[in-house]
Amino acid sequence: MPVGTLDDLSVAGRRVGVRVDINSPLDNGALADDARLRAHEQTLAELLEEDARVAVLAHQGRPGGDEFETLAAHAERLDELLDAPVSYADANLGSAAREAVESLEPGTAVVLENTRFYAEEYMEFEPEVAGQTHLVEGLVPVLDAFVNDAFAAAHRSQPSLVGFPQHLPSYAGRVMESELDVLGDVEATDRPRVYVLGGAKVSDSIDVAWNVLESGLADQVLTAGVVGNVFLLADGVDIGDGSADFIYDKGYWDEIDRAADLLDAHGDRIRFPQDVAVERDGERHEIGLNALPGKEGEAAMDIGSETLRMYRSVLADAETVILNGPAGVFEDPTFAVGTKELYRAAADVPYSIVGGGDTAAAIRQLGIDGFSHLSTGGGACLRLLTGRDLPAVEALRTGYDGD
Numbered sequence: 001m002p003v004g005t006l007d008d009l010s011v012a013g014r015r016v017g018v019r020v021d022i023n024s025p026l027d028n029g030a031l032a033d034d035a036r037l038r039a040h041e042q043t044l045a046e047l048l049e050e051d052a053r054v055a056v057l058a059h060q061g062r063p064g065g066d067e068f069e070t071l072a073a074h075a076e077r078l079d080e081l082l083d084a085p086v087s088y089a090d091a092n093l094g095s096a097a098r099e100a101v102e103s104l105e106p107g108t109a110v111v112l113e114n115t116r117f118y119a120e121e122y123m124e125f126e127p128e129v130a131g132q133t134h135l136v137e138g139l140v141p142v143l144d145a146f147v148n149d150a151f152a153a154a155h156r157s158q159p160s161l162v163g164f165p166q167h168l169p170s171y172a173g174r175v176m177e178s179e180l181d182v183l184g185d186v187e188a189t190d191r192p193r194v195y196v197l198g199g200a201k202v203s204d205s206i207d208v209a210w211n212v213l214e215s216g217l218a219d220q221v222l223t224a225g226v227v228g229n230v231f232l233l234a235d236g237v238d239i240g241d242g243s244a245d246f247i248y249d250k251g252y253w254d255e256i257d258r259a260a261d262l263l264d265a266h267g268d269r270i271r272f273p274q275d276v277a278v279e280r281d282g283e284r285h286e287i288g289l290n291a292l293p294g295k296e297g298e299a300a301m302d303i304g305s306e307t308l309r310m311y312r313s314v315l316a317d318a319e320t321v322i323l324n325g326p327a328g329v330f331e332d333p334t335f336a337v338g339t340k341e342l343y344r345a346a347a348d349v350p351y352s353i354v355g356g357g358d359t360a361a362a363i364r365q366l367g368i369d370g371f372s373h374l375s376t377g378g379g380a381c382l383r384l385l386t387g388r389d390l391p392a393v394e395a396l397r398t399g400y401d402g403d
């Protein structure tokens with residue numbers, strides 16, 4: 001069943017719950033980056049221009065983490081970004097939250113409190129059970145419809161993401177719609193099709209590599225970042241204690257075996273680094289594979305020039321590139337070179353899709369533009385590109401039947 005969109009919803013005067021993903025980096029409680037808020041501007045503006053009464057639902061951080069904060073700053077920023085008034089309510093449960101929604105005037109919005117301040121929201125449920133949680137059952141009586149625009153959280157089966165479609169007519173917002181349009185139809189993109197897998201989410205990246213190589217979606221897979229280091233270990237290269245300890249500490253033993261299996265099965269279509277950059281005497285120092293390991297404690301923090309040359313030549317022949325994760329520790333300018341050069345080459349490919357929170361941060365930090373589609377999602381984007389369903393999208397597809 002296709003997912004309904006804002007084109008199927010008439011909202012004037014109606015109360016609409018809108019789940020967005022404005023989970024953002026913070027600096028002492030203040031927003032350090034508002035890209036995710038700006039991404040949802042179109043959906044919210046469209047609803048508000050049509051005189052909806054909008055209740056915004058969102059999470060920030062994870063319980064126990066540094067960035068587990070209220071949404072007060074987010075509400076203030078949305079108020080600045082949108083032409084309509086946006087207020088903040090420090091509740092998401094019970095009568096306080098209901099009153100905040102009920103008292104909305106047409107064409108105004110309220111940001112309810114961080115959904116994860118409430119324990120059930122940080123658990124994953126089947127949609128039927130999510131539909132019976134306190135958050136969902138508490139708000140449903142004051143809502144007429146639900147819009148899910150939180151593509152970046154759509155891989156989570158949490159109450160605010162999958163519960164409302166059990167009770168309310170539910171639709172995809174504009175971010176969700178455009179992400180599904182682009183990422184749901186990767187098979188239709190031109191070939192050669194190259195996947196670039198970097199960053200530190202080794203298990204997810206190896207899942208993607210398996211899927212796209214087995215299914216034939218990928219003509220080439222280029223690996224970088226920690227993912228590239230795992231492939232080096234899988235190929236028997238001694239990358240030195242500095243890098244190997246990091247990988248073992250993260251518990252990636254099994255991933256090295258999986259990477260080795262992938263090299264056995266599809267080695268002709270997987271590339272891994274031919275040289276790496278380490279810090280030596282306070283400076284960037286590049287080492288070829290046959291000179292590895294470097295000195296004790298040195299860690300492979302970036303891909304080297306030889307690898308960049310090889311990857312650039314693969315990308316020069318590509319028609320489509322799908323990229324996730326940085327090539328190195330881009331936060332440190334000494335090791336941002338690989339990411340910058342690799343991303344520049346990817347941006348020159350005729351059709352380029354890029355996903356991932358850190359990836360997007362690297363693109364902004366390094367000032368690279370020219371990508372065809374910059375996904376708002378990290379885990380969600382990878383999951384879709386691995387051919388798996390997104391629970392929040394399935395909930396939109398199969399939930400409300402009008403009863």
Ligand SMILES: Nc1ncnc2c1ncn2[C@@H]1O[C@H](COP(=O)(O)OP(=O)(O)OP(=O)(O)O)[C@@H](O)[C@H]1O
Pocket residue numbers: 198199200201224225226229300301302324325326327328329330331355356357358359360377378379
């Ligand atoms: N060689 C390396 N050694 C250690 N860390 C690395 C290396 N290469 C990249 N990283 C780190 O990987 C992190 C980003 O990886 P991640 O897989 O989380 O990216 P992403 O998918 O774009 O982000 P997100 O999880 O926010 O969606 C960065 O913090 C970067 O410093």
Ligand SMILES: O=C(O)[C@H](O)COP(=O)(O)O
Pocket residue numbers: 021023061062152153156357378379
């Ligand atoms: O930033 C993200 O990837 C999404 O907001 C999901 O956050 P989570 O990984 O904490 O569920």
